[in-house]
Amino acid sequence: MDTHRSSPKLMDRVRATMRVKRYSPRTEKTYCYWIRYFIRFNGVRHPAGMGGPEVRAFLEHLAVERQVAAATQNQALNALVFLYRHVLEQPLGDVGEFSRAKRPRQLPVVLSHEEVMRVLSHLSGPMHLMATLMYGSGLRLIETCRLRVRDIDFERQIVTVRAGKGDKDRTTLLPAISIPALRQSINVAKYQLDGRLQHGCVPVTLPHALDRKYPNAGVSLAWQWLFPASRPCFDDTGKVVLHHIHPTAVQRAVKHAMRAAGLSRPGSCHSLRHSFATQLLIQGTDIRTVQELLGHKSVETTQIYTHVLGKGFAGVRSPLG
Template sequence: MDNPSVSRFWDNYIEKTKTYNIKPKVARWYVRHAEQYIKAHPNQRLGSHTPREVEEYLRDKGRNAPLEDWQFRQIVDALKILFVEMVQPAWAGDFSWQDWSMAAQSLRDNHATVARDYQADGGHDPEAHAAGLDEKDSVLYKHVFKRYPEHVKAFVAAIRTRQYSIRTERSYIGWFLRYIRYHDMTDPARLSEQHIGQFLDYLVLNRNVAASTQSQALNALIFFYKQVLQREMNEKISFAHSKKPRRLPVVLTRDEVRKLMEKIDGETQQLMANLLYGCGMRLMECVRLRVLDVDFGYRQILVREAKGKKDRVVPIPNKLIDCLQEQVDKIRALHKEDLENGFGRVYIPGALARKYPNAEKEFRWQYVFPSSRVSTDPRTGVVRRHHIHENGLQKYIKRAAEQASITKKVNCHALRHSFATHLLESGYDIRTVQELLGHADVSTTMIYTHVLNMPGVSVVSPLDMLER
């Protein structure tokens, strides 16, 4: 192209950025990203490009650890405008632009998957541990730690000794902090059951919290007094109980599940959503799935360290065998490229990492659903490829439900609820469903029988009994 043609091309490109609500001051960066892509393919006309060139370029950019999430998404959008709006090859409209963009969200060092190892000494370092809390609790943590470091250290140690999850740890610590603040930073060792009751009253009467929230606060404080201060507590603490509403899970019909799946346009997200419904997996169980957990020989998936630190096995639906195999093959190719470029490491929990020091570069330990870009370990500077962030799939599911005109409150967990309910509808016994869901107590699984056997569901309305 001669210079006037080049100028017109980029003028038109900038005009197209306006339709994507990109501000004029920012548009020049999109032009720059598109120019860099073109310069990376000096001997190839844009019209002859295929998805392969775009994917290779994005994978290469994704290996740039200092690149921020928003910068990577900007590159994806810049190439989308270049091909969808300007070059317009036949494949551009169907390319997985959204997949690449959403898979770019990296795991911060306070994410539940890595937080415990990245902040392993959080009980002794207020700065490190506070990083995992929200902004208000983070400031409060530092004040409490300064006054009562021995309480905080012992509390964190007691929680971790019992191998409670990182989310439970954060929740318990949060209630402990708010309890001390409510009592004007008084040493909790000087407080009694009466003070706990006052705090719980405050939560209901002033904060209007739910019954489950109030129970969680009570559990956290009882845990502190029993396990840290070694004090026997009177279980019959007097306080105003929040009324616990009876809530039934949101369950989709089979037809609604079918419509929902049809509206999920991303290949990776569609496979993940199918696993949630087809296997009854929780969202985090799905995103943390590793290659070695997928057994194509027995057609089953080993769900490791699920809720309650329990493993369980779920069958792979026949319809997903080929799709899942293709996904694993993609990961194999990606991992091979990562190794060739000096990367290829994956996060492994501390104990396993010490036991298997070379495992982090092995293919079998790679995530089945990896992020489209690498991240840097804040402690060691090691560059790793983590799993995809769970927020991406949550957004896909909600948007697909809206597009499918499903008025129920649909989220990822609704697919797990639907899995259980549809199995019971098909005649499977409650114990089988309990095992597949990984429930410790069958009473938890019984909620789905309430969905099927609600009084009134099978009653014929008197309106329908009127003679026509």
Template sequence: MVTTSTSEDAPKLLNLVRNKIRLKHYSIRTEQAYVDWIKRYILHFGKRHPSELGAEQVEQFLTYLAVEGKVAASTQNQAKSALIFLYKEVLGQLLPWLDDIEHAKTPKRLPVVLTKQEVQAVLGELNNTNHLIVSLLYGTGMRILEALRLRVKDIDFARKEILIRDGKGFKDRVTMLPTSLVQPLQAHLARVKALHEQDLAKGYGAVYMPQALAKKYPYAAIDWSWQYVFPSAKLSIDPRSVNESGQGVTRRHHVQDQAIQRAVRQAVVNAGITKPATPHTLRHSFATHLLEGGYDIRTVQELLGHSDVKTTMIYTHVLNRGGRGVSSPLDGL
């Protein structure tokens, strides 16, 4: 347990947070978000050490975010999760009040779904790698980061399957590889392999590996099968490898999801679609169109990786058949 309580210990505490997050194999996004919220929490109470604070201060901070900061319920809940992680996992304070703090109520909204014609229009506004990635999102139902984090070994062309590792909830699952994407993906990977060989020749080419795997397979980082399917166009310093002196390992990361977000947003505008569509909308469209095609909801649940079929049931409410498939009496006149 951390017992020091001076403001100078804040950087040391944040390093403990980062180390604990990496030990539990959380994503870099989660690490950045949690560290940011914990830092804001410490600054909000005049740089007092969190061990000196308790339930009252946590509630005050979350109330401040909602009332003064006017943040969304999901954002407030993320801040709460970061503070719970801090107290339980880092400070080792298994206090009952942590479980008594109520989650902000997130509004239940139906997902935005594109028609097949609208999906085709959006894809028509994209090209090259962006077109391939977005096609994969719609054709497989993957989340955007699931697609961008794919490794070469995760695609089985013979079986036309894609293995999605460490999806939401740290679960693996299998989805289909659309036949129409087999040839474009193979051509894309031929170019990626040439880029990887260039990196190796220049002394780079080692991709990021989860900590445990990096120790178990020390040479896997430079192996072709472990490379990202959609690598970034530029080399960059891996933030997880930066030491106290500010030095880190130069790697080729995967394409940033913000770039795909921007590309889809522009494609939607260019296609003249007024729906607030995002890359995640293609996942919703994938599920809805499968149900429209008569596929069993349990099959769709498995492809999406939902733990509970109730989560998948929401797509039965957005099928293109009017309100829950009921015909209006006006149409019967």
């Protein structure tokens, strides 16, 4: 007989499996949400006693009743495929036909270089530097928040993005204009680390149980966050640690700067990354290179920027002028 007590044990297995496979904390949280939702939707039955028909009905519910976006429906499906394939070890196979959430074709909001400069003029300190890197390096917001001292290579002028989307590493451009501010951030990180070492030795959070393999990594300068949170917090084990700045704080600052800049259309942190891509294409950069710098899995994702640019794409002109 299925009971509420079966779910916590199952969720422990889900989390353990995701951590072994090195899924990001955000993906872990998202997948756990959809798995719990699926279980509740089916009257708290254990997923091992269900399969394709129940998953199909759940996805249908999300599209028809909840009217979620296509990406949200796909996210839920991915979570359930993971559950059945990797945790329960009983792959779903063909789920069958179900109503697909509508996928509206929306072009990304892209700013001109002048508009970006206006936005940056309304930011200061770490927020200015983070926005500069999102535009100058094409970083995602969460990738910017997660930057550590070791990720900056001044000599080669590159930024290393570790465990980006899809848990992949990549390198991208380090804009020269950001170098003085980055050096200052590293000096601040060293000063703050020295202070913590004198008062309780609070380490930074580390990926994938690295603190067990290298016990001193959390208090080494190389592993310090470039953009740390304002105060320590507790990790999952109850240990006091220092995490990176929360993305919502950066989102608020950038949104405020965009309003202050008087932009004609609303933008976000991701608009800075979009603008990085379009500026490179306008300069004539090969689309495959742009794809690599952005960390896109498929060039088709990068090609959306060609639609944004229209006749200005890489300087191409119509035969009729």
